[in-house]
Amino acid sequence: MVARVAGVFDEKLTEAIANSKVLVVGAGGIGCEILKNLVLTGFPNIEIIDLDTIDVSNLNRQFLFHKEHVGKSKAQVAKDSALSFNPNVNIVAHHDSVISNDYGVSYFKQFNIVMNALDNRVARNHVNRICLAANVPLIETGTAGYAGQIELIKKGLTQCYECQPKAPQKSFPGCTIRNTPSEPIHCIVWAKHLFNQLFGEEDPDQDVSPDTADPEAAGEAGASAMTSKETDAGNVERKSTRMWAAETDYDPQKLFSKLFGDDIRYLLSMENLWKKRRPPTPLTWDNLPGKDDTPTQHSGLPDQRVWSVYECAQVFATCCKSLQADLKGRPEGDHLVWDKDEKSAMDFVTACANIRAHIFNIQLKSRFEIKSMAGNIIPAIATANAIVAGIAVLRAQSILKGDIETCTSVYLRPKVNHRGQLFVPERTLTAPNPKCYVCAPKPEVALACNLKSLTLKDLNTALKEGLNMQAPDATVEGKGLVVLSSEPGETDHNNDKTLEEIGLNDGCALMVDDFLQNYEVRVRLQQEDEEKAWRLVTDVDEPMPAPKEQKPTNGANGNNEPKPGPSRPKDDDSDSDMEIIEEDDGVPTAKAPKRRRTEMTDEVVELC
Ligand SMILES: Nc1ncnc2c1ncn2[C@@H]1O[C@H](COP(=O)(O)OP(=O)(O)OP(=O)(O)O)[C@@H](O)[C@H]1O
Numbered sequence: 104m105v106a107r108v109a110g111v112f113d114e115k116l117t118e119a120i121a122n123s124k125v126l127v128v129g130a131g132g133i134g135c136e137i138l139k140n141l142v143l144t145g146f147p148n149i150e151i152i153d154l155d156t157i158d159v160s161n162l163n164r165q166f167l168f169h170k171e172h173v174g175k176s177k178a179q180v181a182k183d184s185a186l187s188f189n190p191n192v193n194i195v196a197h198h199d200s201v202i203s204n205d206y207g208v209s210y211f212k213q214f215n216i217v218m219n220a221l222d223n224r225v226a227r228n229h230v231n232r233i234c235l236a237a238n239v240p241l242i243e244t245g246t247a248g249y250a251g252q253i254e255l256i257k258k259g260l261t262q263c264y265e266c267q268p269k270a271p272q273k274s275f276p277g278c279t280i281r282n283t284p285s286e287p288i289h290c291i292v293w294a295k296h297l298f299n300q301l302f303g304e305e306d307p308d309q310d311v312s313p314d315t316a317d318p319e320a321a322g323e324a325g326a327s328a329m330t331s332k333e334t335d336a337g338n339v340e341r342k343s344t345r346m347w348a349a350e351t352d353y354d355p356q357k358l359f360s361k362l363f364g365d366d367i368r369y370l371l372s373m374e375n376l377w378k379k380r381r382p383p384t385p386l387t388w389d390n391l392p393g394k395d396d397t398p399t400q401h402s403g404l405p406d407q408r409v410w411s412v413y414e415c416a417q418v419f420a421t422c423c424k425s426l427q428a429d430l431k432g433r434p435e436g437d438h439l440v441w442d443k444d445e446k447s448a449m450d451f452v453t454a455c456a457n458i459r460a461h462i463f464n465i466q467l468k469s470r471f472e473i474k475s476m477a478g479n480i481i482p483a484i485a486t487a488n489a490i491v492a493g494i495a496v497l498r499a500q501s502i503l504k505g506d507i508e509t510c511t512s513v514y515l516r517p518k519v520n521h522r523g524q525l526f527v528p529e530r531t532l533t534a535p536n537p538k539c540y541v542c543a544p545k546p547e548v549a550l551a552c553n554l555k556s557l558t559l560k561d562l563n564t565a566l567k568e569g570l571n572m573q574a575p576d577a578t579v580e581g582k583g584l585v586v587l588s589s590e591p592g593e594t595d596h597n598n599d600k601t602l603e604e605i606g607l608n609d610g611c612a613l614m615v616d617d618f619l620q621n622y623e624v625r626v627r628l629q630q631e632d633e634e635k636a637w638r639l640v641t642d643v644d645e646p647m648p649a650p651k652e653q654k655p656t657n658g659a660n661g662n663n664e665p666k667p668g669p670s671r672p673k674d675d676d677s678d679s680d681m682e683i684i685e686e687d688d689g690v691p692t693a694k695a696p697k698r699r700r701t702e703m704t705d706e707v708v709e710l711c
């Protein structure tokens with residue numbers, strides 16, 4: 104099966120393809136399809152980057168990979184498999200993250216087109232910025248279940264990936280997670296936090312013990328939590344859950360009694376919480392519901408059967424031990440990373456979430472359902488990936504032919520809309536947002552914060568998390584004074600100083616740049632006494648008017664519907680059964696409170 108384009112395309116396109124060089128970022132569901140299409144179309148020079156290795160769960164749709172490739176580099180195997188279709192193509196594979204110093208603006212400049220086939224916002228933002236800086240057309244692709252999208256991004260011609268606000272991630276208040284869960288997702292988030300507290304990277308924002316500072320429980324003294332003990336001086340000493348668990352040698356019964364017995368009793372002592380809610384019921388190890396049940400016949404997949412509380416407790420016990428052993432086998436200071444595809448990690452979260460759900464009278468869920476919610480999974484549909492990749496490569500051909508103006512965005516809808524369309528192309532290219540804090544000629548944002556308490560370290564975090572910078576350098580506008588340097592150690596001595604202490608006040612502006620992304624932005628400082636952390640205020644927060652879809656040519660009702668948007672393909676035609684979820688690596692939204700909220704992402708769309 105060797106591709107010969109001569110005679111298939113017109114001469115101009117044949118020649119343009121022959122002289123082209125294309126970069127594909129991501130060798131997952133869409134990336135494999137794009138690579139196959141490029142190779143079979145006869146694109147002679149292709150580079151592909153992917154940081155990941157092949158997982159069994161990829162095999163059902165990432166058809167360039169087979170069983171024997173599990174554990175190998177996606178980029179390398181994709182290259183080898185694609186070469187079997189057309190050995191004359193020159194493919195360079197990089198097993199690496201695109202967010203690395205090796206792939207800066209000068210690297211990107213060698214390509215005629217970049218094609219994104221990624222699954223997360225951070226990488227997408229990064230490639231967006233580099234393509235703008237390198238002035239290379241970027242074809243951005245994504246699918247979410249049956250929905251999909253192909254969008255051209257070209258400096259000065261179209262909007263960029265960051266021109267429009269992204270739908271915020273759904274977050275839950277910490278007190279809901281820790282004290283008053285009312286939905287399965289609250290228990291799942293709690294169980295994932297528990298995994299991190301016991302075996303993963305400990306994060307103080309992911310505390311799982313009762314939250315005594317819950318404003319709703321005000322006035323309650325309560326008993327001291329089980330992780331607390333009175334010191335000789337009479338003070339209450341708090342221990343981390345990890346420390347306490349280690350002291351018990353991760354004894355499953357002791358852990359169970361604390362988490363699902365004592366902590367629940369402690370919550371019950373916060374009586375205000377239960378005035379208008381059904382109170383939880385603590386559990387004891389020796390008296391678990393479901394112990395004597397004979398398992399009912401279940402017709403579906405084993406994962407779709409809901410475990411009894413007793414079964415959950417048994418799974419909990421087994422997982423505590425296996426995860427402890429895994430942790431012990433690692434170098435000092437290392438930790439586990441929760442992964443939906445790791446059996447013990449997934450079993451642990453299923454068991455803990457369901458035990459907690461039972462305690463709070465919440466419906467129990469199957470492992471299958473919990474995996475979907477905890478892993479932020481929308482089932483990937485191979486056909487949707489194939490369609491999107493096909494259109495993306497057609498768009499690449501149009502760009503090479505010099506018809507870039509015709510490369511409007513195309514949306515793949517889960518169902519035909521009322522005008523009978525499954526593929527909905529935009530009528531025109533969407534112009535850049537002049538207020539975009541990335542692609543505007545002079546990008547600008549305001550940083551609302553309390554200058555008296557925000558430290559330089561916090562500023563660094565704000566720039567990285569809020570503006571998706573990788574290595575920000577900041578100087579005071581007009582003075583050139585360096586306040587943050589990406590050179591290790593250069594400004595570290597000031598890390599704990601507040602912005603006020605280094606002489607910055609309300610209205611001051613910083614010029615912040617990221618060398619790797621070739622991105623510079625002016626950051627105005629805005630004093631807000633009440634602000635506990637920081638908040639970025641961008642003009643992109645004002646939603647732009649919805650672009651118009653193409654009018655039907657058949658004279659039918661041409662009402663314009665809002666387009667799904669780069670991160671919002673959920674529209675009125677969307678399949679209501681489809682759960683559309685966002686990756687949890689999204690950049691915190693500008694207005695999201697930074698403390699005491701738990702990010703969970705079960706409602707918003709992120710194309711993968
Ligand atoms: N920073 C990055 N650099 C390079 N490749 C990346 C980066 N971030 C994500 N990717 C790759 O993008 C691809 C996206 O593909 P896809 O959406 O099919 O995800 P997947 O991880 O293969 O599947 P799933 O998430 O459903 O298990 C993945 O192969 C992933 O490794």
Ligand SMILES: [Zn+2]
Nearest residue numbers: 263266539542
């Ligand atoms: Zn923009």
